[in-house]
Amino acid sequence: MSKDYYNIIGVQKNASADEIKTAFRKKAHQHHPDKGGDAEKFKELNEAYQVLSNSQKRQQYDQFGSDFQSGQAGGGYGGFGGQGMNINMDDLGDLFGGFGDIFGGFGGGRSRKSTKGRDLVLEVKITFQEAAFGVEKELSYPRVGACSFCQGSGAAPGTKINNCHNCHGTGRVSQIQRTILGNIQTQASCPECHGEGKIPEKKCSHCQGTGRGRVEEKFTIKIPAGIDNGESIRVSGRGEVSEKGIPAGDLLVQVQVLNHRRLVRDEDDVRSVEVIDIKTAILGGKIEIETLDGSFDLKIPEGTQPNTIFRLKEKGINHLRSRGRGDHFVEIKVEIPKGISRQNKKILEELKF
Numbered sequence: 001m002s003k004d005y006y007n008i009i010g011v012q013k014n015a016s017a018d019e020i021k022t023a024f025r026k027k028a029h030q031h032h033p034d035k036g037g038d039a040e041k042f043k044e045l046n047e048a049y050q051v052l053s054n055s056q057k058r059q060q061y062d063q064f065g066s067d068f069q070s071g072q073a074g075g076g077y078g079g080f081g082g083q084g085m086n087i088n089m090d091d092l093g094d095l096f097g098g099f100g101d102i103f104g105g106f107g108g109g110r111s112r113k114s115t116k117g118r119d120l121v122l123e124v125k126i127t128f129q130e131a132a133f134g135v136e137k138e139l140s141y142p143r144v145g146a147c148s149f150c151q152g153s154g155a156a157p158g159t160k161i162n163n164c165h166n167c168h169g170t171g172r173v174s175q176i177q178r179t180i181l182g183n184i185q186t187q188a189s190c191p192e193c194h195g196e197g198k199i200p201e202k203k204c205s206h207c208q209g210t211g212r213g214r215v216e217e218k219f220t221i222k223i224p225a226g227i228d229n230g231e232s233i234r235v236s237g238r239g240e241v242s243e244k245g246i247p248a249g250d251l252l253v254q255v256q257v258l259n260h261r262r263l264v265r266d267e268d269d270v271r272s273v274e275v276i277d278i279k280t281a282i283l284g285g286k287i288e289i290e291t292l293d294g295s296f297d298l299k300i301p302e303g304t305q306p307n308t309i310f311r312l313k314e315k316g317i318n319h320l321r322s323r324g325r326g327d328h329f330v331e332i333k334v335e336i337p338k339g340i341s342r343q344n345k346k347i348l349e350e351l352k353f
């Protein structure tokens with residue numbers, strides 16, 4: 001189901017980056033869990049901001065909705081926006097960052113932890129045709145993922161997982177900070193269980209309880225129609241899995257589009273060159289040409305000049321970010337025969353133009 005990120009942040013669809021930032025800060029202040037706000041709302045808000053503050057993600061969201069990346073990410077590693085409180089302290093700026101300066105780390109502790117696993121880059125080759133119309137590709141690559149022995153739980157199979165004794169299963173611990181303004185109680189992630197609230201009775205022997213291991217990752221990615229050579233798709237959560245409580249990195253799928261033997265891409269248009277003989281150029285006729293949609297009978301009008309360009313409307317590449325397609329332009333070359341027979345020479349000489 002697609003979420004309305006604009007509505008969540010409370011801005012119009014055409015809001016500028018600054019407007020989005022301002023509205024986000026206001027709402028973040030309102031919903032911040034440390035200030036008694038609703039954690040779910042805060043998470044949702046953060047997710048919306050992760051997308052709308054990134055021009056590339058925003059563009060994809062505008063076209064495909066919030067399912068575009070999360071659908072591909074699938075699995076258990078969170079979709080768009082990643083897991084948890086992946087907040088960017090720079091964007092909150094003086095709101096929370098300022099506190100950090102006065103109180104020596106208030107609020108900053110968690111933000112520093114909110115990094116993610118390593119991003120991975122994978123190159124994928126697709127044909128010219130696949131780029132034009134879109135394609136689904138099964139990807140297979142090694143990554144640090146969930147330990148296959150314990151399914152990422154970190155517990156030896158068949159053993160119990162207990163509540164953490166340090167935080168009593170809440171995953172959070174209170175800390176008293178002495179500051180010039182008095183004592184302040186803050187909440188931090190429990191160091192014992194890394195904020196999970198649970199600790200395995202017996203650690204998995206394969207991953208030593210980390211829940212991570214080398215796996216051959218496999219999933220199917222939808223490459224959208226109109227993608228061009230060198231463009232990449234970011235799939236959140238398909239990079240390397242890091243410590244518990246930290247979102248996995250992203251997978252950057254770099255698309256390499258193979259050349260076509262006859263067609264050349266020019267943005268969303270397609271160009272090709274066709275050679276006709278002098279007789280067809282003078283008298284007209286039909287030639288069979290190759291297009292993205294298969295073979296096509298192109299009508300050559302009488303008296304077609306060399307370098308004439310014919311436009312086949314909507315026979316080009318699908319637009320990536322809007323409906324419709326580019327065009328196909330066919331440039332005509334006329335072949336002048338060399339070394340013709342004596343008989344043809346005689347006929348030509350008798351012709352009167």
Ligand SMILES: [Zn+2]
Nearest residue numbers: 147150204207
């Ligand atoms: Zn394991």
Ligand SMILES: [Zn+2]
Nearest residue numbers: 164167190193
């Ligand atoms: Zn704990």
